[in-house]
Amino acid sequence: MNLTFRLLCYTVFIWQVLSANSGYKSHLFCYYMKDCQQDPPRDGNIRLDPRFMQAAVQARGSDVDKMTSGSGVNGFYRPRSALARAMYEKQHNDRYLQELDQNEWYRVNKDRLTPDLIKKFVQLYPDEETKAFLSASIDKSSWVWTQIWYLLAKAVLRHFWSVTDINGWLGRGSMFVLSEAQARALLRVTAHGIGAGALVDVGAGDGEVSRRFAHIYPHNYATEISASMRKTLADKGYKLLDTEKWHHYRQFDCICMLNLLDRCSKPKTMLKQARDALAPGGVLMLALVLPYKPYVEVTPDHKPEERLPIEGLYFEDQLAAFVKFMREEAGFDLVSWTRAPYLCEGDFAQAYYWLDDSVYVFKPTAVDPN
Numbered sequence: 383m384n385l386t387f388r389l390l391c392y393t394v395f396i397w398q399v400l401s402a403n404s405g406y407k408s409h410l411f412c413y414y415m416k417d418c419q420q421d422p423p424r425d426g427n428i429r430l431d432p433r434f435m436q437a438a439v440q441a442r443g444s445d446v447d448k449m450t451s452g453s454g455v456n457g458f459y460r461p462r463s464a465l466a467r468a469m470y471e472k473q474h475n476d477r478y479l480q481e482l483d484q485n486e487w488y489r490v491n492k493d494r495l496t497p498d499l500i501k502k503f504v505q506l507y508p509d510e511e512t513k514a515f516l517s518a519s520i521d522k523s524s525w526v527w528t529q530i531w532y533l534l535a536k537a538v539l540r541h542f543w544s545v546t547d548i549n550g551w552l553g554r555g556s557m558f559v560l561s562e563a564q565a566r567a568l569l570r571v572t573a574h575g576i577g578a579g580a581l582v583d584v585g586a587g588d589g590e591v592s593r594r595f596a597h598i599y600p601h602n603y604a605t606e607i608s609a610s611m612r613k614t615l616a617d618k619g620y621k622l623l624d625t626e627k628w629h630h631y632r633q634f635d636c637i638c639m640l641n642l643l644d645r646c647s648k649p650k651t652m653l654k655q656a657r658d659a660l661a662p663g664g665v666l667m668l669a670l671v672l673p674y675k676p677y678v679e680v681t682p683d684h685k686p687e688e689r690l691p692i693e694g695l696y697f698e699d700q701l702a703a704f705v706k707f708m709r710e711e712a713g714f715d716l717v718s719w720t721r722a723p724y725l726c727e728g729d730f731a732q733a734y735y736w737l738d739d740s741v742y743v744f745k746p747t748a749v750d751p752n
Contacts, residue, residue, distance in 0.1 A: 475732045476520065484508040487723040487736065494698035499705065504567055504720045511561035511594065512725075519727045519734040556590040558725040559640055559669050559739055565595035568718050568743050569636075569665065579635030579661060582628065584652065585642040588614045592638050596620075599636055603628070607680070633661035640669040641724060641739065643690065644676045650688045653712045657746055666714060666744040671724055671737045672700045697721070701740050714744035 488506045495503070508516075560568070580601035583592040588611055589604060596602045604620035605628045606612050612622055623631050637656045643649040656666050674692040678684050691707050694700040701719070708714040724739040 472731060472733075479520075479733055484512075484723075487738075488721055490721050491696070491698055494696055496702065499698075499702065499716075499719070502716055502718050504718050506564050506567065506720050506722055509561050509563055511563065512558065515558045515725060516734055519725075522727060556588060556727050557641075558594075559591050559722060560595060560741065562595045562598070564720075564722070565667075566598070568667070568720060568741065569598075579664070580632065581636040581638065582623065582634045582659075583620070583638040583640070584628065584656070585639065585646065586615055586620065587611055589618045589620055591640050593618060596638075603631070603634070629655040629659035632659075633664070634659055635661050635664045636667060637664070638667045640667070641671060643668070643670055644674060645678060647678050647681055647687045649676075649686065649690055650712070653708075653714070657713055660746055664745075665717065667742070668744060669722075669724070669739050669741045670704060672697050672704075672740050673738075674700055674704070697738060697740070704740070705742075708742075708744060709747065713747050715747050717743040717745050719743070 485507060487508070490503065492500055492503075579599055580603060581592070581596050581599035582603040582605070583589065583596065584605050586592060586604035586606050587608075589596075592604075602620050603623050604615045605623050605625045606615055607625050616622060637660060639652065639656065643652065646652055660666065672692075674690065676686045676689060678686050681687075690704065691711075692700050692703045694703050705716050705719075708716065719740065719742040722739050722741050723736040726735045728734040
């Protein structure tokens with residue numbers, strides 16, 4: 383029975399590799415090129431335009447292993463087995479990740495920033511907690527049978543559940559934005575002391591992003607629409623609030639909206655709710671992937687009802703546009719900000735994935751009593 387099950391898994395896995403891995407193979411190199419990034423869903427997978435593949439390969443031509451083989455084309459080694467090809471290409475992609483300069487994730491072009499934005503910028507680096515997450519992702523992506531199980535389960539469950547529900551049930555696809563030390567570096571520049579009161583993570587997912595620093599505050603709350611994710615949050619000690627009425631429950635000293643505004647239907651409404659729910663001296667910690675490309679999982683056309691006025695060709699241009707909107711329309715003043723990678727656990731194709739995240743700490747603008 384065990385042998386039959388393994389043969390069945392192997393057969394389905396080969397089918398999955400043949401049908402889906404071609405997409406991975408065409409896009410993985412391009413994922414590292416910022417100008418090729420398009421609309422990746424938040425499940426750790428990417429779907430990019432295949433036309434970028436050749437340019438990406440040419441850009442990294444010196445990094446490609448030229449292994450001579452009689453059966454290869456132009457001297458390149460290419461395994462015949464689908465499973466062997468998948469493992470070979472994963473090894474190739476993971477080797478690229480090992481050689482990657484991770485400091486690039488945190489750098490900005492200050493020539494494109496105003497003096498005020500430069501003054502409030504907090505320079506971060508990949509610290510030990512960040513490296514530990516990456517190391518764990520690398521190890522987990524090498525668990526062959528676990529990754530096969532993920533592929534099988536996702537192939538079946540995607541017909542009934544959303545990607546978020548599937549990841550919550552499987553316990554995979556955890557994200558990372560800031561370590562505790564990095565979060566403290568952003569928060570310490572606020573006039574309001576940290577470490578007292580309550581924190582709420584709105585749209586918390588599995589809670590892994592805020593878990594790393596939520597304990598700074600003694601009382602932790604969360605909201606989440608996914609049933610499987612809510613169970614995970616409850617198991618981690620979060621007190622769950624209603625997704626529609628959370629801002630009426632109490633006032634919070636820190637409200638986290640981490641990579642939520644580009645994934646919810648009404649981001650402007652969410653920001654108004656956050657402003658109403660902040661305690662005196664409280665702060666809004668917000669993360670937003672740039673370039674801004676909203677994608678709403680729960681709407682039929684995957685478009686938001688409210689779109690943020692973010693425009694610009696470069697990361698710094700879009701960041702400035704968002705800060706301007708927050709000040710002039712949403713009623714928040716920028717306290718500090720940084721650039722950091724939005725990391726996600728990988729899969730059988732690659733050890734981990736990332737997007738460019740802009741992370742901010744805001745406080746409500748002073749209201750004129752007149």
